[in-house]
Each structure stands twice: as structure tokens, then as C-alpha cells.
Amino acid sequence: MKKGRELFKPVLSLFLILVLLGGCVKRIEPKQDSTEYIPPVNQDGFVVIKIPKTLLGSYTAEELEAKDKASRENLDEEELSNFAWSAVVANEDGTISYYFTPEQYQESKDGYYNLGRLRDAQSARLLYSFVEDAEYTDIDADGIPWGLIVSVTKDVYLSNELWNSALVTVSPAIMLGRYQILCGIPDDEWSVHIVVIDAASGDTLEETNFPTRED
Numbered sequence: 001m002k003k004g005r006e007l008f009k010p011v012l013s014l015f016l017i018l019v020l021l022g023g024c025v026k027r028i029e030p031k032q033d034s035t036e037y038i039p040p041v042n043q044d045g046f047v048v049i050k051i052p053k054t055l056l057g058s059y060t061a062e063e064l065e066a067k068d069k070a071s072r073e074n075l076d077e078e079e080l081s082n083f084a085w086s087a088v089v090a091n092e093d094g095t096i097s098y099y100f101t102p103e104q105y106q107e108s109k110d111g112y113y114n115l116g117r118l119r120d121a122q123s124a125r126l127l128y129s130f131v132e133d134a135e136y137t138d139i140d141a142d143g144i145p146w147g148l149i150v151s152v153t154k155d156v157y158l159s160n161e162l163w164n165s166a167l168v169t170v171s172p173a174i175m176l177g178r179y180q181i182l183c184g185i186p187d188d189e190w191s192v193h194i195v196v197i198d199a200a201s202g203d204t205l206e207e208t209n210f211p212t213r214e215d
Helices: 005-022 061-072 102-116 154-159 161-182
Strands: 047-051 087-090 096-100 131-137 147-152 192-198 204-210
Touching: 047 102, 047 161, 061 087, 061 096, 096 102, 102 161, 131 161, 147 154, 147 161, 154 161, 154 204, 161 192, 161 204
Parallel strands: 147 192
Antiparallel strands: 047 096, 087 096, 131 147, 192 204
8 A cells, every 4th residue: 555545634634525526416327337246136126235444435334324324415306306316324343334225336336337437527627637548447347347448647646746646546546446336336445546647658656556555
């Protein structure tokens, strides 16, 4: 793990706040991914997806559940119907479960697919001006990507490397990891390999494997 990774927590907090706020906007883009995985639906009509602690960023499951509940307060039925999931429930083991209708599940999976390659969840436009391209690699037979190559403008990237590194490695790793979980990957098997390169020369500026852990 890179030294100073703990300083990335503000980025994770901001990014996951944006994701939670994004849950209030229903996805209307066509399907982005090519996976054919269809999750089971419970007796109440929900797809329940458990997200591991390694994909919660700097929040606890209880904090994410509280944020989701707070964002729903004082909303009418029509406004609630625009959420990208129906409920968020913290589990005793520190994980969190998202409850989706089948439609919400696909819309959220599409959103994670775009966010994982540093694109806006709805418009698919690149999120940052210093990123010139970001594309998935290591796509398996089921259409699930396990890697990401990010091409950046080197001088801009290096001008604030710690912050920019977090934006193009930690944040997309969380989104792609969540996408993998929604595609049926067991919660202890998600994995993302990210390479950041200079768009002009092709030289590698950073290479990181996730999840990163300190023993």
C-alpha cells in the first residue's frame, strides 16, 4: 500500500456521498454492461446485495444506513420512487445490504459500471479533466472487468499526485468492486488492478492492486 493512503479518506467520503446522492436519481441510460448474471429475487420482490466492509470506504455500515434514511425523510411517494434502491440495511458483521427492485438493480449496476471507469453514472462523460481515457481490462468470459487503465495528463496529475491518485485509483476500485459484487462475485473475491499511465508517452505512473490491506 502506498504511504499516506489514510489521507485518501476525505476523497472516499466525498465520493460515497455522491454515490448516495446519486441513489436519488433513477438511471435512464441504456444497459452498459454485457453480463448475463440474473440475481435471485426474494419473496418480497427485492434483489438483496451484500456489500463487504472493504467496499464501504471511510464509512461504517451503520453510518451509510443512517445517511440513506436521512435522505428519505420528508419525501413523498413519487420522490421515493426515484431512488436507485429501496433500502440500505447495516448487518451485524459490518457489511451492508442494498435492497433493489429488479429494475433498480440493473440501473444501479449500470451506474457502478460507468463510475468504475471514471465516467458519470448517467451521461458516461469522463469525470475529471486531467483524465484523457479510462477503459476496463482483464474482462473475463462472463463480461466482468477486473482491471482498469487510466490515461492522464502527466503534469496535471503530478501537480497534486496524492489527491489525483485517490481519484483515479481508490474511487474507481470501489465502484468496480461493487459492480463485481452485483454481477455475482462473492464478497471476499472482488479484486481490481489499476494502472495509471501518461497519455503522451504510455509510461506507467502508478500500479495498484485492490483491495489493499495493512496487516
